[in-house]
Amino acid sequence: MTNWKFRTRAIHIGNERDAQTGAVVPPIHVASTFVQPGAGEWGEFDYSRSGNPTRKNLEQTLASLEGGVGGLAFSSGMAAIHCVTMLFESGDHIVAGSDIYGGAYRLFHKIATRAGVAVSLAPSHDVGQLASAIQPNTKLLWLETPGNPLMSITDLAACAELAKRRGILLGVDNTFATPVLTRPLELGVDIVMHSATKYLAGHSDSLGGALIVRDQELLDRLYFIQNATGAVMSAWDAFLTSRGLKTLELRVREQCRTAERLAKFLAADHRVSRVLYPGLASHAGHAIAQRQMQGGFGAMLSFEVKGDYAKAKRVAESTRLFQLAVSLGAVESLIEQPASMSHASYDAQDRAAHGIVDGLIRLSVGLEAAEDLEQDLDQALSD
Amino acid sequence: MMHSHKRGRSPGSSLGSSTVAVHAGEARQKPGDAITDPIFCASTYTFTDTQTVIDYIEQDQPRQEYGRYGNPGERVVEQKLAALEGGEQALLYSSGMAAIVGLLMSKLSAGDEVVFFDECYHRSREFCSKHLARFGVVTHQVRTGDFAAMESAINARTKMLVSESPTNPHLSVIDLECFGALGKKHGVDTLIDATLATPYNIKPLEYGVDFVLHSATKYLGGHNDLLAGVIIGTNENMESVRNLRGVMGAINSPHNMYLLSRGLKTFELRMDRHNANGQAVAEFLEGHSRVEKVYYPGLPSHPQHAIAKQTMKGFGGLVTFLIKDADWRATADVVDAAKLARIAPSLGGVESLIEQPLVMSYYQCTAEERQRFGIPDNMIRMACGIENAADLIDDLQQALEAGQ
Ligand SMILES: Cc1ncc(COP(=O)(O)O)c(C=O)c1O
Ligand SMILES: Cc1ncc(COP(=O)(O)O)c(C=O)c1O
Numbered sequence: 001m002t003n004w005k006f007r008t009r010a011i012h013i014g015n016e017r018d019a020q021t022g023a024v025v026p027p028i029h030v031a032s033t034f035v036q037p038g039a040g041e042w043g044e045f046d047y048s049r050s051g052n053p054t055r056k057n058l059e060q061t062l063a064s065l066e067g068g069v070g071g072l073a074f075s076s077g078m079a080a081i082h083c084v085t086m087l088f089e090s091g092d093h094i095v096a097g098s099d100i101y102g103g104a105y106r107l108f109h110k111i112a113t114r115a116g117v118a119v120s121l122a123p124s125h126d127v128g129q130l131a132s133a134i135q136p137n138t139k140l141l142w143l144e145t146p147g148n149p150l151m152s153i154t155d156l157a158a159c160a161e162l163a164k165r166r167g168i169l170l171g172v173d174n175t176f177a178t179p180v181l182t183r184p185l186e187l188g189v190d191i192v193m194h195s196a197t198k199y200l201a202g203h204s205d206s207l208g209g210a211l212i213v214r215d216q217e218l219l220d221r222l223y224f225i226q227n228a229t230g231a232v233m234s235a236w237d238a239f240l241t242s243r244g245l246k247t248l249e250l251r252v253r254e255q256c257r258t259a260e261r262l263a264k265f266l267a268a269d270h271r272v273s274r275v276l277y278p279g280l281a282s283h284a285g286h287a288i289a290q291r292q293m294q295g296g297f298g299a300m301l302s303f304e305v306k307g308d309y310a311k312a313k314r315v316a317e318s319t320r321l322f323q324l325a326v327s328l329g330a331v332e333s334l335i336e337q338p339a340s341m342s343h344a345s346y347d348a349q350d351r352a353a354h355g356i357v358d359g360l361i362r363l364s365v366g367l368e369a370a371e372d373l374e375q376d377l378d379q380a381l382s383d
Numbered sequence: 384m385m386h387s388h389k390r391g392r393s394p395g396s397s398l399g400s401s402t403v404a405v406h407a408g409e410a411r412q413k414p415g416d417a418i419t420d421p422i423f424c425a426s427t428y429t430f431t432d433t434q435t436v437i438d439y440i441e442q443d444q445p446r447q448e449y450g451r452y453g454n455p456g457e458r459v460v461e462q463k464l465a466a467l468e469g470g471e472q473a474l475l476y477s478s479g480m481a482a483i484v485g486l487l488m489s490k491l492s493a494g495d496e497v498v499f500f501d502e503c504y505h506r507s508r509e510f511c512s513k514h515l516a517r518f519g520v521v522t523h524q525v526r527t528g529d530f531a532a533m534e535s536a537i538n539a540r541t542k543m544l545v546s547e548s549p550t551n552p553h554l555s556v557i558d559l560e561c562f563g564a565l566g567k568k569h570g571v572d573t574l575i576d577a578t579l580a581t582p583y584n585i586k587p588l589e590y591g592v593d594f595v596l597h598s599a600t601k602y603l604g605g606h607n608d609l610l611a612g613v614i615i616g617t618n619e620n621m622e623s624v625r626n627l628r629g630v631m632g633a634i635n636s637p638h639n640m641y642l643l644s645r646g647l648k649t650f651e652l653r654m655d656r657h658n659a660n661g662q663a664v665a666e667f668l669e670g671h672s673r674v675e676k677v678y679y680p681g682l683p684s685h686p687q688h689a690i691a692k693q694t695m696k697g698f699g700g701l702v703t704f705l706i707k708d709a710d711w712r713a714t715a716d717v718v719d720a721a722k723l724a725r726i727a728p729s730l731g732g733v734e735s736l737i738e739q740p741l742v743m744s745y746y747q748c749t750a751e752e753r754q755r756f757g758i759p760d761n762m763i764r765m766a767c768g769i770e771n772a773a774d775l776i777d778d779l780q781q782a783l784e785a786g787q
Contacts, residue, residue, distance in 0.1 A: 005771035025608045246733045250652040331648040369399020
């Protein structure tokens with residue numbers, strides 16, 4: 001069973017036949033509480049915040065796909081990151097890559113700081129600068145790769161070595177790469193985090209987050225925080241996410257193929273000044289991405305349109321298939337302008353310092369036919 | 384012959400079929416500006432005043448009235464399925480059987496006759512031969528693929544010709560062009576149950592067939608987690624069928640409709656894998672010394688391989704095979720030894736399933752009946768899911784060795 005391939009595990013691990021009824025798909029356990037064998041005697045499940053069979057099934061699947069000892073499913077990706085920050089206390093310090101989701105930036109700078117946890121940003125792609133940002137009180141290095149929205153690539157194996165050497169935890173938001181392409185725990189990372197809202201569930205119809213780790217003791221500490229603070233994933237969302245995982249590999253590989261084609265199309269287009277996609281040889285992180293991402297470079301890409309802010313806004317607003325919305329990773333293709341949408345919560349000077357310019361447009365490539373999406377971009381650019 | 388399958392393009396649409404699967408039937412701007420359609424659980428819909436009720440009835444306005452007559456989420460799925468099939472109108476039911484019953488009950492009356500090819504899902508046969516008879520409808524079964532026999536069974540009272548393609552569990556492939564033409568020649572409606580093919584692999588309407596039916600429980604839903612049935616045909620042909628559904632009430636639930644719509648978004652990807660896995664498993668089995676025979680239209684040894692190759696994009700995930708020199712128990716040992724495929728009826732979901740027709744669908748039949756239906760004791764039906772093909776083959780390999 002453990003030597004089953006990724007796709008087979010995505011379908012079967014955590015989805016064993018229901019012992020009582022034989023159901024091929026495990027039931028959705030909506031119960032908030034569970035009847036106990038006796039006073040002071042506890043069954044496997046007691047109360048759904050502490051544990052729920054449907055959520056547990058999903059956590060097992062995720063642990064198998066990421067190669068961890070266990071996982072925890074949360075009500076959103078932010079709840080998962082928040083749980084990680086609650087490992088720390090006043091006086092501790094976090095180093096984060098600069099190319100991270102706007103919400104993570106906000107959580108670190110506006111919420112973690114309230115508990116006295118300090119944060120520094122350093123360029124995501126530069127292991128040297130990340131190393132220099134580490135202080136004696138640093139407890140966590142937090143990265144996203146590919147980064148958001150610049151698709152910067154961080155060398156995870158090098159960072160794992162750095163974190164180990166400096167005795168700090170390394171957490172990676174693997175939302176963009178998914179375990180189909182990159183399994184950070186195998187590279188020595190301590191905590192993998194997902195916004196399960198994105199590729200894992202994959203259909204724009206569920207909010208969720210996940211943490212997967214390779215150390216039981218760390219899992220126990222995170223579980224303690226999750227249970228004590230309560231941001232757990234609902235059984236219904238756990239079911240939808242499990243269902244989504246069954247087609248994860250098919251979706252991600254197909255979406256990567258289409259994204260690569262669109263990146264090449266845009267790179268060759270005179271109306272576009274710059275394309276950020278790790279699959280292009282011109283991308284600064286291409287060589288590392290080739291090593292770190294297996295069989296695809298992700299389905300997210302950003303590009304800059306020649307012309308002013310108004311032109312970029314017009315392009316983002318005039319696609320017919322791509323829909324104007326934040327979020328990503330689903331079957332529907334989305335388009336957005338990071339400066340005004342996904343990264344609006346960055347301070348203006350941090351946005352400028354990290355290259356999130358107004359003319360930048362970010363695409364989340366869905367499952368539509370590649371030629372339809374290409375035609376759509378072509379007509380939007382001609383507008 | 385209209386055997387041109389331009390990969391990925393649906394007829395009547397300039398969009399690729401995966402684009403159709405994701406977007407067809409959905410408004411670009413949805414209620415609440417949401418990216419996905421809401422699930423309307425309402426059993427009934429309100430009118431602002433008496434005049435709106437009267438206007439609705441008199442002008443036949445397109446709005447909701449009561450859940451048994453339709454649901455907004457269901458309309459989305461119906462439009463998606465009609466677009467994928469290249470048909471005008473789709474109508475959903477609570478199960479595939481409810482769809483079959485719904486169509487036959489709306490098209491047939493006492494004194495009418497039906498002719499069908501004899502290989503088929505056993506409950507479809509049961510409904511035609513046992514239950515339609517109670518309403519005075521006469522059913523004729525003829526050898527699958529024998530068009531001369533079908534034609535000679537047609538008379539002035541014949542109202543419908545029925546077949547599956549490929550058939551369950553023998554995977555015989557019907558020449559749809561002949562089938563459609565036969566119906567046209569005699570002015571008789573034709574129905575193809577294309578559950579095993581899906582619109583990804585074949586589109587019977589292109590061949591002049593009047594109605595296509597699917598158990599959407601299978602590949603269309605695709606995750607072994609819902610029951611549904613669908614019929615697709617022209618608006619004109621479907622009107623009486625839709626009206627009768629509103630009377631008989633075999634409507635699906637809004638929650639299922641959402642799951643079905645969600646499943647359709649990965650339909651093309653899943654079918655590609657089902658086709659590839661079915662082909663790989665069939666080829667593996669055909670080369671295995673313990674296997675006497677494999678029924679799979681993608682194998683050159685299949686009697687209708689030529690027509691299948693011409694008309695089908697792929698051959699699906701269902702593979703039926705016979706174990707050499709095995710009685711029912713030795714055959715069951717192979718089934719019992721499978722570790723990845725699970726023992727269960729049904730097909731078309733992401734999880735692989737395996738079963739022995741003798742003990743699953745045909746257990747209550749006499750030996751004589753099983754012989755008539757072509758169900759030998761040593762037959763196994765494997766419904767390949769979308770797991771990794773090498774894992775499926777490894778599992779079958781060990782099961783064939785273990786069950787020896
Ligand atoms: C890379 C990344 N991490 C984390 C999040 C936050 O996840 P959620 O929206 O599920 O809270 C998002 C998206 O919103 C994201 O894109
Ligand atoms: C070919 C075929 N048609 C119809 C049906 C009936 O569909 P349902 O089980 O959804 O009622 C089935 C399966 O059960 C089938 O295999």
